[in-house]
Amino acid sequence: MIRLALPKGRNQEPVLAALRSAGLGLSALDSGERRLLLPCPEDGFELLLLKGWDVPRYVEHGIADCGVVGSDVLEEVDGDLLVPVRFRAGRSRLSLIGRAGALPAPGSQVRLATKYPQTARRILEDRSWGAEILELSGSIELAPLLDLADVALDIVQTGQTLAENQLVELETVREVADCLVVNRASFQQHRQAINDLIGRLEAAEVAT
Amino acid sequence: MKVTAALPAGVSALFFEAADRLRRLEADLAATLEGAGFSEVVLPILDYLEPYDPLLTPAGRSELYRFIDRDGEQLALRADFTTLLARLLAPRLQSLELPLRFFYRGDVVRYQEDRPGRGRESYQMGAELLGVPGTQAEHEMFRLCLELALRSGLEGLRVVMGFAGALDRPLLDAAARGAVPEELAAAVERRERATARAAGPALLEVVEHGAPSDPEALGEDAATALRGLEALSTGMQRLFPKIGFTIDLAEFARFTRAPELGAARGRRSYYDGLLFRVYAAAGADPIAGGGRYDQLFRSLGAEVPAVGFYLAIDRILARGGGSEAAP
Numbered sequence: 168m169i170r171l172a173l174p175k176g177r178n179q180e181p182v183l184a185a186l187r188s189a190g191l192g193l194s195a196l197d198s199g200e201r202r203l204l205l206p207c208p209e210d211g212f213e214l215l216l217l218k219g220w221d222v223p224r225y226v227e228h229g230i231a232d233c234g235v236v237g238s239d240v241l242e243e244v245d246g247d248l249l250v251p252v253r254f255r256a257g258r259s260r261l262s263l264i265g266r267a268g269a270l271p272a273p274g275s276q277v278r279l280a281t282k283y284p285q286t287a288r289r290i291l292e293d294r295s296w297g298a299e300i301l302e303l304s305g306s307i308e309l310a311p312l313l314d315l316a317d318v319a320l321d322i323v324q325t326g327q328t329l330a331e332n333q334l335v336e337l338e339t340v341r342e343v344a345d346c347l348v349v350n351r352a353s354f355q356q357h358r359q360a361i362n363d364l365i366g367r368l369e370a371a372e373v374a375t
Numbered sequence: 376m377k378v379t380a381a382l383p384a385g386v387s388a389l390f391f392e393a394a395d396r397l398r399r400l401e402a403d404l405a406a407t408l409e410g411a412g413f414s415e416v417v418l419p420i421l422d423y424l425e426p427y428d429p430l431l432t433p434a435g436r437s438e439l440y441r442f443i444d445r446d447g448e449q450l451a452l453r454a455d456f457t458t459l460l461a462r463l464l465a466p467r468l469q470s471l472e473l474p475l476r477f478f479y480r481g482d483v484v485r486y487q488e489d490r491p492g493r494g495r496e497s498y499q500m501g502a503e504l505l506g507v508p509g510t511q512a513e514h515e516m517f518r519l520c521l522e523l524a525l526r527s528g529l530e531g532l533r534v535v536m537g538f539a540g541a542l543d544r545p546l547l548d549a550a551a552r553g554a555v556p557e558e559l560a561a562a563v564e565r566r567e568r569a570t571a572r573a574a575g576p577a578l579l580e581v582v583e584h585g586a587p588s589d590p591e592a593l594g595e596d597a598a599t600a601l602r603g604l605e606a607l608s609t610g611m612q613r614l615f616p617k618i619g620f621t622i623d624l625a626e627f628a629r630f631t632r633a634p635e636l637g638a639a640r641g642r643r644s645y646y647d648g649l650l651f652r653v654y655a656a657a658g659a660d661p662i663a664g665g666g667r668y669d670q671l672f673r674s675l676g677a678e679v680p681a682v683g684f685y686l687a688i689d690r691i692l693a694r695g696g697g698s699e700a701a702p
Contacts (some may be wrong), residue, residue: 229658247659251566251582340657349566352654352661355533355621362583365568375569 169357169364171212172226172234174219174345180258182235182345185373189364211360219274223248224349232353233361239343241323243283249354251365253344259324261286263338265311270337271296271318280310281320290320290340308334347374385487385495393692395584397498400688400697401480403524404500411519413476413502418459420482424449426462430674432644438485452484456501456647457683464505465675473506473679479687493660494689501665501685505672510603511669513681517607520684521615524663526564526651527686527696531656533619534611536604539646539666540632542581542625544594547633549574556636563628585623593624604649626652632670645671649682655694662690 173182184244195214205214215231222236223246238253239261262282263270271277273295280301281287301316310316312332323329323336324345341374343363347365354361368374382388387399393603405415424441431439440452453459456479487493502519504512524532542563550556552597554574562570563578571582577592590598601622608620627650648667655662665684668669672679 170671172652227659229656249566251568351659352533354566354655355535355619355623355654356531358585358621369568 168206168208168211168213169233169353169360170215170231172215172217172222172231172236174222174235174237175216176219177349178219178237178257178345179216179234182216182254184195185254185256185368185371188373189367191367194213197348220244226348226350229350230351231347231350232357233347233364235345236340236348237343238346239283239286241348243285245285246348249347249349251353252368253346254368254374255344255371257345259322259343260336261320261340261343262323262336263335263340264308264319264321264323264329264334265317267333267335268337275317277318278316279318279320280307280316282307283320287320308332377543383495385493386388387494387496396697397688397692400691401500403526404470404481404686405478407523408478408500408502408519413478416460416477416479417578418453418456418481420453420484421450422453422459422597424451427451427458430458430645430671435644436504436643438487440484440486453481454483454485455485456481456499456685458501460503461645461668461671461675461681464510465672466671468505468677470677471694475505476502476513478502497690498688499685499689501683503681503683505679507680507682508680510555510607514607515608516549516665516682516684517611517649517651518614520651520663520665520686521611521618521655523686525615525617527662527691528698529655529662529691529696530617530693531658533618533621533654535621535623535626535654535661536608537596537624537627537630537650538600538604538648539627539630539650541593541597541601542578542628543631543633543636543640544597545577545581545592546628546631546636550635556631560628560631560636565603566625581599581628583626585621585625594635607649651684652699655691655696659692659694660690662687 186234191210193207197209207214217225219240222234223241227232227246227248266305276297278301279287279298280303282304284300284302287300295305303310307321307327311319312334326336328346339365349361376471439454442450444450475657481498482498484496484657485496491602544558546556549559559574563582566582568582577587582589586601588602603624608622612620630646632647645668646666647670650666651664652661663684663686667682669681672681
């Protein structure tokens with residue numbers, strides 16, 4: 168049986184809908200139990216419910232054979248994982264956010280707030296800012312709003328929160344999608360079953 | 376300074392039963408290698424940096440622990456046995472009687488992002504065979520590596536096979552259409568289907584099934600090599616029925632041979648023929664691997680057929696191997 172790690176929280180619903188569209192029953196999730204390890208023998212899976220940030224670690228170490236995680240998290244943790252497909256639903260943007268106006272001018276000294284410090288470092292390599300990265304764990308938008316930082320690097324889904332707080336998306340850095348990730352050894356061990364899952368996701372047009 | 380038991384990230388100490396298990400496994404594997412006609416070589420942990428500079432990929436260079444010695448010489452801690460051995464042997468090959476069979480054991484040190492299960496210091500054993508032409512050397516070393524992997528006591532072993540340069544033709548074709556070969560090879564290695572699909576049907580088949588249904592899609596030379604690999608896989612499967620064998624060219628997508636694709640090369644770029652990795656259940660990293668690396672000696676001015684392999688002893692122990700020697 169293949170162990171599939173799924174993210175808890177806001178990413179879970181679109182991912183579950185996509186998996187069900189691909190023909191997975193995932194009946195164990197309907198029981199209402201608060202178990203974190205849920206066998207779904209009818210699908211040939213055992214589900215492991217984790218925080219999104221932990222999914223890459225569990226998959227990389229083979230505790231889970233595969234999992235679903237946002238490309239934002241994947242880029243930040245930089246694990247050695249296979250990434251065969253990306254889900255279509257629930258896509259968002261990784262963007263630079265600030266108060267109305269333009270991006271700081273080249274050569275400016277910029278303080279950037281984010282929960283993605285590694286990604287921020289890579290992005291800043293291409294910019295001629297003198298930058299200080301301020302790592303925060305949540306409510307990143309507050310940092311530029313209350314002048315803790317000049318800009319923030321964060322996920323934008325609809326832009327509603329930004330609009331309600333007089334903030335703007337200064338620049339879209341890249342699109343963010345939930346990705347199916349697979350452990351390298353598990354892929355070799357369960358190639359047929361994992362290819363079957365990928366094929367079903369592609370056939371249902373919920374992942375590409 | 377307060378004395379604590381903490382160690383730097385990525386290194387660990389073995390005590391008591393764990394140390395005993397390591398030494399017993401090591402002794403058993405060394406005895407098997409000696410029984411197969413291999414002599415031990417003992418290599419230094421510290422070496423000059425300069426001779427390796429032309430052999431290093433950017434990724435390999437970033438992993439090195441290097442520093443300036445008191446006399447101003449640039450030195451590096453040993454990150455790979457094979458390059459060190461090749462550098463020491465290449466100038467002496469004329470005076471040595473071939474074939475040469477030798478093995479080594481010891482630590483290699485590489486800087487890696489700190490994460491559990493992937494240390495910066497790792498303990499390896501390995502063996503090299505120099506001077507046996509053709510596929511005979513590949514068969515001998517592949518078979519020996521698998522015997523040792525089985526002796527470690529791990530079950531559920533799976534071998535992934537490929538060869539350097541297998542995807543050069545489709546990668547060059549895609550590059551001619553504007554793709555960046557380095558990025559495409561990395562995407563194929565990660566099995567990104569959308570990227571492979573856009574690059575053409577051969578790469579998509581490689582990503583999905585490990586090899587194209589029509590070997591000729593890889594070009595004439597690679598098609599011949601693929602057929603040879605299939606024969607080797609069949610032969611090994613007969614010899615080792617407990618091990619699963621898979622041909623998977625995507626696994627080695629970054630091991631290129633075409634000079635134009637040099638930027639797509641993997642961390643250790645010297646392989647130029649057969650490639651294999653041995654996985655045990657779970658864990659992303661192989662417990663063993665190896666292949667042909669004639670090119671490494673050629674780049675050091677020596678012509679000799681060379682095939683070798685390594686066993687990642689600490690990964691074997693972490694997965695429960697070495698508890699008792701296999702029969």
